[in-house]
Amino acid sequence: MASSEVRRGRVPRRDVVPAILAEFGSPERLLEAAARLRAAGYERIELYSPFPLDGAEALLGLPRPRLPWFALACGLAGAAAALWIQWFTNAWDYPLNVGGRPLLSLPAWVPVTFEIGVLSAAIGAFVGLLARAGLPRLWHPVFTAPGFETASVDGFWLAVGAGDARYDPARTRREIEALGPRRIALPEETA
Amino acid sequence: MAAAAAAPGPDALLRTAAGDAELTDRLLAPLWSRARAWWIAFAVTGAGTLLFGIAIAYTVIAGIGVWGNNIPVAWAYAITNFVWWIGIGHAGTFISAFLLLLQQRWRASVNRIAEAMTLFALVQAALFPVLHLGRPWFAYWLIPYPATMEVWPQFRSALPWDFAAILTYFTVSLLFWYAGLVPDLAAARDRAPTRARRLVYGLFALGWRGAARHWQEYRIAYGLLAGLATPLVISVHSIVSMDFATSQLPGWHSTIFPPYFVAGALYSGFAMVVTLLVPLRRIFHLEDVITTRHLDSIGKMMLAMGWMLIYAYVVEAFLAWYRGDVFERYALLVSRPTGPYAWIYWIMLACNCITPQLLWSRRLRTSPLVLLAAALLIQVGMWTERFIIIVTSLNRDFLPSSWHIYAPTWVDWSLLAGSVSFFLLLFLLFLRFVPFIPIGEVKHLRHELAQEEVAWRGEQ
Numbered sequence: 001m002a003s004s005e006v007r008r009g010r011v012p013r014r015d016v017v018p019a020i021l022a023e024f025g026s027p028e029r030l031l032e033a034a035a036r037l038r039a040a041g042y043e044r045i046e047l048y049s050p051f052p053l054d055g056a057e058a059l060l061g062l063p064r065p066r067l068p069w070f071a072l073a074c075g076l077a078g079a080a081a082a083l084w085i086q087w088f089t090n091a092w093d094y095p096l097n098v099g100g101r102p103l104l105s106l107p108a109w110v111p112v113t114f115e116i117g118v119l120s121a122a123i124g125a126f127v128g129l130l131a132r133a134g135l136p137r138l139w140h141p142v143f144t145a146p147g148f149e150t151a152s153v154d155g156f157w158l159a160v161g162a163g164d165a166r167y168d169p170a171r172t173r174r175e176i177e178a179l180g181p182r183r184i185a186l187p188e189e190t191a
Numbered sequence: 192m193a194a195a196a197a198a199p200g201p202d203a204l205l206r207t208a209a210g211d212a213e214l215t216d217r218l219l220a221p222l223w224s225r226a227r228a229w230w231i232a233f234a235v236t237g238a239g240t241l242l243f244g245i246a247i248a249y250t251v252i253a254g255i256g257v258w259g260n261n262i263p264v265a266w267a268y269a270i271t272n273f274v275w276w277i278g279i280g281h282a283g284t285f286i287s288a289f290l291l292l293l294q295q296r297w298r299a300s301v302n303r304i305a306e307a308m309t310l311f312a313l314v315q316a317a318l319f320p321v322l323h324l325g326r327p328w329f330a331y332w333l334i335p336y337p338a339t340m341e342v343w344p345q346f347r348s349a350l351p352w353d354f355a356a357i358l359t360y361f362t363v364s365l366l367f368w369y370a371g372l373v374p375d376l377a378a379a380r381d382r383a384p385t386r387a388r389r390l391v392y393g394l395f396a397l398g399w400r401g402a403a404r405h406w407q408e409y410r411i412a413y414g415l416l417a418g419l420a421t422p423l424v425i426s427v428h429s430i431v432s433m434d435f436a437t438s439q440l441p442g443w444h445s446t447i448f449p450p451y452f453v454a455g456a457l458y459s460g461f462a463m464v465v466t467l468l469v470p471l472r473r474i475f476h477l478e479d480v481i482t483t484r485h486l487d488s489i490g491k492m493m494l495a496m497g498w499m500l501i502y503a504y505v506v507e508a509f510l511a512w513y514r515g516d517v518f519e520r521y522a523l524l525v526s527r528p529t530g531p532y533a534w535i536y537w538i539m540l541a542c543n544c545i546t547p548q549l550l551w552s553r554r555l556r557t558s559p560l561v562l563l564a565a566a567l568l569i570q571v572g573m574w575t576e577r578f579i580i581i582v583t584s585l586n587r588d589f590l591p592s593s594w595h596i597y598a599p600t601w602v603d604w605s606l607l608a609g610s611v612s613f614f615l616l617l618f619l620l621f622l623r624f625v626p627f628i629p630i631g632e633v634k635h636l637r638h639e640l641a642q643e644e645v646a647w648r649g650e651q
Contacts, residue, residue, distance in 0.1 A: 014404065027638065050211065050378065051635035052406040060403055067411050071419075082355075089335050089343035098347065111352040111430050118426075119359040122419045126366045129412035133405045136397035143400070149381035151401050152374065154211035154634075 016046035018159035022181035030156035033179040044161030071125040078120020144188035239612020246605035264597035269323040276316035282460025283309030288420035356430040375626040441519035442584035451503035458496035459573035465566035490556035497547030542572025
């Protein structure tokens with residue numbers, strides 16, 4: 001499929017480029033359908049839901065995110081930078097003797113070090129989230145599927161990726177229909 | 192009230208309108224409607240904001256001599272307003288972050304409002320120290336940048352600590368609020384009636400599509416932001432209190448200040464949450480989303496914070512006596528209760544110590560009107576507390592020859608009233624343009640409760 005080759009440039013590798021989509025009426029039915037498809041040998045499955053689904057990560061076999069480590073690294077780097085700046089400005093570059101108090105006045109530097117550490121970790125968590133999720137990405141092939149707007153309201157959607165080894169337009173459609181979806185939809189370029 | 196029978200119980204969320212779609216549309220409805228009452232409120236707060244702008248412009252052009260400040264009362268209203276506003280923000284973070292970590296599910300329907308309140312209160316708070324500089328255009332000197340003047344900020348002073356604390360608090364609150372908002376903005380995008388709105392909400396929703404791979408990262412990032420915001424509830428007002436505690440003035444120089452300020456901050460913050468929630472739930476008929484259970488929990492929090500504050504008052508007075516410092520004994524035990532500002536002191540004690548005792552009663556606590564009245568009194572009480580701490584410690588200095596009375600001018604009053612208007616104006620805009628109940632979280636909670644009920648029925 002030439003179109004998916006074109007898309008490959010725009011959609012990150014870990015993302016699923018949907019070939020066929022199905023909407024289910026409840027999270028339980030969606031998770032059950034996903035489990036069946038996984039059992040049938042599908043590897044590239046994505047779920048879309050208005051709120052997070054417990055157990056979806058394990059079902060899809062997603063690796064544990066490393067976001068906390070990234071945020072921790074950002075926080076520590078920020079705190080270290082804040083401490084260094086305070087030492088450099090107040091003790092090294094422009095030492096000011098205030099009543100004989102030590103130039104290396106660590107207790108007085110705790111608040112700024114702590115605050116900037118928290119600030120850096122929070123920015124790290126947020127930017128890390130955007131980077132890992134590949135957002136902002138205002139256009140995505142999944143949006144072209146008719147009826148997909150319900151994914152943020154009350155629809156629980158499942159997609160099988162075009163890159164899935166087991167994917168075959170006719171057979172996959174049959175297999176999904178057997179799971180009792182509310183409806184089946186195809187993204188524009190597959191349809 | 193006769194509504195007691197109809198008053199929704201803790202599980203009312205379960206019993207609301209049948210489908211998720213219906214609930215979503217109901218919670219999004221305020222975004223698409225044009226209510227006349229909103230325009231009237233907008234006009235009133237807009238006029239107040241205009242006054243705020245005039246007072247600020249006058250202050251900047253003429254200088255802070257137009258305020259009532261003098262020497263020794265150099266801080267007065269500006270810092271009173273600053274401390275009061277920044278304290279109000281704390282309850283928002285407490286509700287949204289701390290209660291998330293404690294898995295208190297009742298927070299789900301009020302957290303967005305509480306977070307917005309935090310952000311808008313911080314905007315007001317941050318304005319006052321900048322105006323108090325007298326030359327606000329030099330505010331950037333607080334940032335350590337390599338200036339041609341070859342001087343640096345002095346980090347051993349409490350004021351750069353304040354700057355770092357507020358900067359962090361505002362940024363983290365904004366990120367946390369926005370992160371929580373993204374899935375709901377996507378819902379607004381998908382339900383928007385016109386193409387223009389679809390575009391705008393789509394832009395802010397960043398292309399969110401609710402993929403499981405995104406939710407996985409999202410939940411972790413949201414938890415991280417909550418975890419990072421939680422220590423800020425304690426650290427920010429502690430740092431603000433150090434502006435006072437690290438100085439040598441009687442009535443300020445005390446180790447109890449950080450916890451004392453944090454308790455007071457949460458107290459006034461919860462009062463502000465009530466002040467905003469009670470009318471909101473009435474106007475938008477959200478009795479089944481913001482339930483009596485919410486009011487009950489917030490009422491209990493106010494009662495608990497009230498008692499912490501009473502404890503702080505007692506310890507503060509006891510230490511003033513026990514420490515044996517003449518000036519401190521005089522400031523706390525003579526000047527405050529009998530001095531020129533004694534009437535404000537007694538208003539403070541009445542509002543902060545007597546009002547919360549109403550909340551022992553469950554009936555009073557769950558009555559929206561009583562709760563609202565208590566909240567308003569507590570806010571007055573907390574503002575007067577900041578005033579008393581700041582002005583009475585300054586106006587009677589160590590030397591009676593330098594004593595001076597402080598009286599606010601019309602500019603001081605305009606800045607206070609104007610900041611309240613501006614706060615309410617921002618809040619009105621928030622109600623008009625942002626989904627103010629976390630729709631996704633409410634749906635999630637509803638679903639969980641339904642599952643639990645199914646499981647519970649199964650066991651029977």
